[in-house]
Amino acid sequence: MRSVPALQRVDFFRAGLSLLEEQGSNSVTAVAVCERLEVTRGSFYHHFSNFDDYLVALLDYWSEFFTSSRRGLLEKEVDLGPRSDVFIELGGALPHNLENAMRAWATTNPIVREAVRRVDSTRLSYVEDSLRRAGCDPATATLYAHIATSAFIGLEARGLVGDQQLLRRVFEEIEWAVMTRIGASPPVRR
Template sequence: MATTASRDAYLRIGLEILASDGYGALKQSEVCRRMGVTTGSFYHFFRNWADYTSALPDYWFTTHTQSHLGPLLAEPDADVALDALISYGLMLPHGAEGAIRSWSSADPAVRRVVEVADQLRYDVVHNIVGRVLDPEAGARYAHWALLIIIGYEQTTLSVDLDTLRWTAAQWVESISRERASVSTERTAAGVPTERTAAG
């Protein structure tokens, strides 16, 4: 069944190809085959193949990083933002991301997009965990979060979403333990916690 042709549809198909078969399978003929259209349709939306491959990493960044993380920065409740952050990390198109990261090793333009995405993700985690704990802890947990995601996407070992979900749970549990420890230390020192200060 043919997919309704649009610029976004072509780019979504590109991410699907990256996710299922890797960067080596990303060919104009395969994109058009999966779209169920002729190559003539392709040129209604893209000047040439280079135009398409230039647009695809930007599309990934806009739709799978920027559009999701912007609202998290605006969320006033850090705990709500943290829960949403975990959901976001689990729903990423990890197969496509792994392929884009491999692609970036050979294409400086793609690498720049990946670097911007990683920096934004780092900044958002730093911001959220920094509010739950403190900025120094936010930096540590932001690095850890990226190591989890990038490692998951690049490993050649057999892993699955349940493994990632378990790993994310350990990350969150570590934050919770550190938070409880800080609260206990403040209570012992007679420093009001947010809860007691507000109540």
């Protein structure tokens, strides 16, 4: 008989996110996660005290993996143009069905709603920081950060984020508006 490696908490998170992305929020239950992993519920409760404990940890994992851990990639770029390119690359690489499923779940679950709000706030702060570094005053940076993140969320909800050309054009237009607003020369893009 071959030995099966012990499951880690991350395995339960990946299973839950996979269920959410494929089947929606009603599919994310302790039973379904255990069935996906082919383990007993006892294994689930060995790692989590109850489902809410799992849910909070799952949302923390989602936030860290798809948002917080990406900040280092932005820090490598100083200028707004290259930072915009990183935003486009990172945004395009997000699992959009999962992001949309998470937003749908947030409409019915207050724990998920708070986690999505925190993720949106973190992502907004990344954009605000980039705009302040480009020379925007705080109010202008906040305004354009809201415009950029709202545009991204809207494109994502409409299934258009995979269109890298459209995403790039939208962000270039926002970048042009920002640079014009602060009196700087908008970058010439190829």
